[in-house]
Amino acid sequence: MEPILVEKEESGGGTGLACPICYDPLTRISDSPLYVGSTAGSNLQCNTCKKTYFGNETHLDLVASSGSKQYDESMPLATEMFRTPVVSFLYERGWRQNFIFGGFPGPEKEFDMAKNYLNPVLGGNIVDASCGSGMFTRLFAKSGLFSQVIALDYSENMLRQCYEFIEKEENFPKEKVTLVRADISRLPFKKSSIDAVHAGAALHCWPSPSTAVAEISRVLRPGGVFVATTCILDGPFAFVPFLRTFRQIIMGIAGSHIFLSEWELEDLCRTYGLVGFAYMRNRRFVMISARKPS
Numbered sequence: 001m002e003p004i005l006v007e008k009e010e011s012g013g014g015t016g017l018a019c020p021i022c023y024d025p026l027t028r029i030s031d032s033p034l035y036v037g038s039t040a041g042s043n044l045q046c047n048t049c050k051k052t053y054f055g056n057e058t059h060l061d062l063v064a065s066s067g068s069k070q071y072d073e074s075m076p077l078a079t080e081m082f083r084t085p086v087v088s089f090l091y092e093r094g095w096r097q098n099f100i101f102g103g104f105p106g107p108e109k110e111f112d113m114a115k116n117y118l119n120p121v122l123g124g125n126i127v128d129a130s131c132g133s134g135m136f137t138r139l140f141a142k143s144g145l146f147s148q149v150i151a152l153d154y155s156e157n158m159l160r161q162c163y164e165f166i167e168k169e170e171n172f173p174k175e176k177v178t179l180v181r182a183d184i185s186r187l188p189f190k191k192s193s194i195d196a197v198h199a200g201a202a203l204h205c206w207p208s209p210s211t212a213v214a215e216i217s218r219v220l221r222p223g224g225v226f227v228a229t230t231c232i233l234d235g236p237f238a239f240v241p242f243l244r245t246f247r248q249i250i251m252g253i254a255g256s257h258i259f260l261s262e263w264e265l266e267d268l269c270r271t272y273g274l275v276g277f278a279y280m281r282n283r284r285f286v287m288i289s290a291r292k293p294s
Contacts, residue, residue: 016190018190018193019046029052036166062181066181088158125195126195129198130202130205151178184212194220196226203259217272222294
């Protein structure tokens with residue numbers, strides 16, 4: 001018997017969840033809300049292709065291949081590494097803290113810096129893309145500056161860590177946070193449905209930054225803001241022979257990207273329809289911002 005669909009807006013409103021295959025809106029089949037701790041048993045169906053997506057204890061699974069029984073494919077090494085239980089566990093227990101040696105100021109300072117760029121869209125929704133264990137997700141949610149926070153990552157184990165950290169927080173606003181497993185190159189959101197996208201220390205890990213930024217441009221509302229941090233190999237590294245050739249080799253093997261200048265990042269944003277590029281540097285660290293034209 002076909003399930004009877006009762007169309008409902010997603011919990012928290014404004015999440016704009018869509019099928020990663022059709023990009024058409026998803027309809028909730030079950031009555032389960034979609035915020036942290038309530039996704040187990042959640043069913044969402046695409047009205048176009050009729051594919052159903054499910055939630056488990058920790059998150060909604062909205063990758064295009066969700067539910068496949070026989071077919072499987074691996075992502076590039078850099079992506080698969082963060083899917084492992086060991087790296088996911090260690091990420092917020094020493095791994096991320098070592099970023100200070102590359103000039104990263106630390107999560108709290110980076111959060112304050114990001115707020116300056118995000119000021120025009122405060123009160124809207126925000127996607128914490130490649131959220132990892134959720135250190136920025138928690139900061140965004142507890143700040144009260146956004147109506148909804150969508151923590152998005154491809155790694156099931158990172159999302160589990162994100163869930164467990166949130167569960168340990170007292171008086172945490174769970175109703176404002178939804179955990180979603182998704183591919184950054186196939187975002188499960190409707191066109192022009194997101195006010196802000198944040199990606200902390202993630203751009204260089206994406207298999208295709210160009211495809212990811214194109215997707216971010218698609219889902220941002222007019223005036224929406226993209227803020228990201230990454231690292232740049234310039235200065236003395238610029239004199240390394242065959243650096244660009246070496247970069248291509250690294251990209252082919254690991255699937256990660258090496259950026260050589262902030263102007264390369266500006267060109268990336270401009271090429272995919274984002275304007276108003278700005279940046280802040282501290283040694284290898286860079287925070288960039290761009291927006292969708294109004």
